[in-house]
Amino acid sequence: MAFPDRIERTVELVQPPAKVWAALTTAEGLGTWFGNGATVDLREGGEAKLTWDSGDQATLHIERVDEPALFAFTWGINGLAADDPRRTYVEFTLEPAGAGTRLRMIESGFAQLTEDAYRKAFESNTDGWKHELGELVEYLNAA
Structure with a gap:
């Protein structure tokens, strides 16, 4: 059985790319919209660690x-x-769209899973990205 290997979402934001970039790549940004706390070593080969109040990490x-276009x-x-x-591999691309930003998120790598593991991970992440990208929009609009 072949499964879709990727989740793809595009969000039109009113903020310029530099502001969206900061929300995606800083501890303050990630720790607000994507988790409840974060540390970020922003370099290829670095790590970002996210924590949630639930204890999840x-x-x-x-x-x-590639600031401010790709993370x-x-x-x-x-x-x-x-x-x-x-x-899985998650890629955010940012491109200017008028005074704002077109943000595209693609997560891929689900096809490497068994059918049961695939179903759980793909459904969970599909729902998760709807929620998390909504929180990103709220975070950016509040700033």
Whole structure:
């Protein structure tokens, strides 16, 4: 059975790319809209660590940094053991759109999973990105 391998979302934002970039790549930004706290070593090969009030944590392994146009990372797959080496790749691209920014998010790498693991991870992340990108918009509009 072939599954869709990627989740893709595009959001039109009224803020300029530099402001959106800061929301995606700083501890203040990530720790507000994507988690409840964050640390960020913003460089290729660096890590961002996210924490939530629930006690959940995530480590983002930073793969690409091209300010202010591209930010990409890999992270563990929801539902797999913490030591499982399989990861998905998340890429944010930013492009000017008038006075604002067109933000495109693609998460890929789900096809490497078994059908059961795929279903759990893909559905969870699809719903998660709807929620998280909504929080990003709220964060940017409040700033």
